[in-house]
Amino acid sequence: MGRSDQKVLPSRYQVVPRTLCFVTHGDRLLLLRGAPDKRIWPNLYNGLGGHVEPDEDVFSAARREIAEEAGTDVRGLRLCGVANIETAPDAGAGILLFVFYAEALSPDVRCSDEGELEWVPLDQVDELDLVEDLPTLIPRVMAMGPGAPPFFARYSYDEGDRLHITFAGEAQAP
Numbered sequence: 001m002g003r004s005d006q007k008v009l010p011s012r013y014q015v016v017p018r019t020l021c022f023v024t025h026g027d028r029l030l031l032l033r034g035a036p037d038k039r040i041w042p043n044l045y046n047g048l049g050g051h052v053e054p055d056e057d058v059f060s061a062a063r064r065e066i067a068e069e070a071g072t073d074v075r076g077l078r079l080c081g082v083a084n085i086e087t088a089p090d091a092g093a094g095i096l097l098f099v100f101y102a103e104a105l106s107p108d109v110r111c112s113d114e115g116e117l118e119w120v121p122l123d124q125v126d127e128l129d130l131v132e133d134l135p136t137l138i139p140r141v142m143a144m145g146p147g148a149p150p151f152f153a154r155y156s157y158d159e160g161d162r163l164h165i166t167f168a169g170e171a172q173a174p
Contacts, residue, residue: 015084015096017052019062022141023074025104028119029138031128032069035115045118046131052098062100070117071110074102080141081151083133083165099150101141132163 023030031045048069052061059077066074078101085095109117120128125138133155140151152168 011092013092013094015094017058017061017096017098019049019052019058019065019098019100020046020137021048021062021066021077021100021102022080022138023048023066023070023072023102023104024122024142025107025119027122028107029122029125029142030070030072030104030109031118031120031125031130032114033116033118035113038115041131043129044131045120045128046134049100058098059100062098062102066102069112069114070104071112072108073105075105076146077102078146079150080144080148081137081153083153083155085155086157097155099137099141101144133165136165 030048032048033045034041034043036042048066049062050065050069052058053064056064059079063074063077066072066077079098080101081099083097083099085097087094107119109119111117122142126135130138154166154168156164156166158164
């Protein structure tokens with residue numbers, strides 16, 4: 001099957017692939033506090049990550065984003081989960097988020113124009129102003145062992161624009 005046979009039909013649901021990476025060093029988690037002038041999540045703490053480029057796989061994208069945003073080398077980079085994020089249901093578009101975990105070889109990082117990097121003790125992460133899905137994702141990822149299978153999730157929004165995260169294989173809250 002050639003490239004021309006890989007048709008993307010406008011009537012089909014389409015996604016933008018992105019990565020989200022949680023990097024630790026000892027008992028600290030590297031978080032990026034978004035720059036105040038960022039379009040999305042200004043002044044909120046987030047993991048590292050971003051868009052997957054057309055010429056790369058998601059694993060390479062995660063590694064590249066860590067290098068671009070923190071300038072650090074990591075080991076043990078592994079996929080922890082995949083989330084389908086409903087962003088524009090009427091337009092048939094969304095985001096496919098690939099969630100990764102890795103360990104930094106060193107605590108030395110280099111800031112980028114994305115925002116300020118901060119090593120936060122894991123037991124203090126919940127005291128920060130986090131991007132809204134992180135209070136759910138961080139404990140789940142930190143509890144996963146190296147051989148754990150990835151989770152699969154769906155993000156949706158209710159009429160009040162409140163986020164709801166549903167994990168495959170788990171009962172939904174009423």
